[in-house]
Amino acid sequence: MGFGFKTTWLAVRERSPEEVADVLRLADRERLSWDEGVDRAYVSGVFVAGPVDGWTLAHGRRDLTPLDYSAADPRFPESLAALSVRLGEVQFFVNERGWSSHGWAHAVDGVVLRVFATFDGNVPLFIGDVTPAEREVGKGLRGWGDNWRDWQEEDWDAWYESAPNEHDVLELAARWSLNPMLVDGAQVGDAGIYGMPVRRR
Numbered sequence: 035m036g037f038g039f040k041t042t043w044l045a046v047r048e049r050s051p052e053e054v055a056d057v058l059r060l061a062d063r064e065r066l067s068w069d070e071g072v073d074r075a076y077v078s079g080v081f082v083a084g085p086v087d088g089w090t091l092a093h094g095r096r097d098l099t100p101l102d103y104s105a106a107d108p109r110f111p112e113s114l115a116a117l118s119v120r121l122g123e124v125q126f127f128v129n130e131r132g133w134s135s136h137g138w139a140h141a142v143d144g145v146v147l148r149v150f151a152t153f154d155g156n157v158p159l160f161i162g163d164v165t166p167a168e169r170e171v172g173k174g175l176r177g178w179g180d181n182w183r184d185w186q187e188e189d190w191d192a193w194y195e196s197a198p199n200e201h202d203v204l205e206l207a208a209r210w211s212l213n214p215m216l217v218d219g220a221q222v223g224d225a226g227i228y229g230m231p232v233r234r235r
Contacts, residue, residue, distance in 0.1 A: 036215040037072045044092040045211040047123035051082040051227045057120045060229030068219035071226045083226040089211045111146045119144040129203040136198045150174040167209035173198040
């Protein structure tokens with residue numbers, strides 16, 4: 035069983051679960067299998083799985099990052115940059131249908147390369163150039179900009195055409211790194227690390 039709907043996650047390139055757990059400041063750590071960790075992280079806490087194809091996934095619906103806010107917050111890029119200073123290449127994904135929040139972000143060595151986030155029908159963050167993967171998927175191609183109030187019907191049609199849904203987020207994740215819905219315990223191998231961020235205790 036993988037994850038990917040109604041949650042958030044990080045994909046970190048070539049870092050151990052211990053390194054990721056340390057940067058996320060996870061306390062009260064337990065070693066859990068993939069299935070156990072995924073289930074627990076949907077309720078609370080964060081599960082950092084063993085590497086798959088060079089990527090370490092950290093999953094948590096409510097407690098994932100030390101950011102204290104969502105990708106819809108204007109402070110998000112600064113916090114993502116700080117995370118990537120310590121972890122190198124970091125990708126962030128949010129896929130919450132109930133909150134109508136879909137998005138992705140990519141930072142390397144403290145530099146934010148791309149952020150696209152929707153929240154409740156708005157696009158609060160559109161940073162960096164549209165990536166080839168986004169063009170292939172056909173989503174995340176347009177932000178709102180300052181002139182959205184002057185949009186004509188064709189502008190709105192183009193926006194709705196490129197607005198992502200929950201399946202598009204997973205497709206984009208697959209092209210950038212991994213689709214976590216397609217990962218299973220056999221691929222992950224060793225037990226991952228489950229814990230609670232210190233700030234949440």
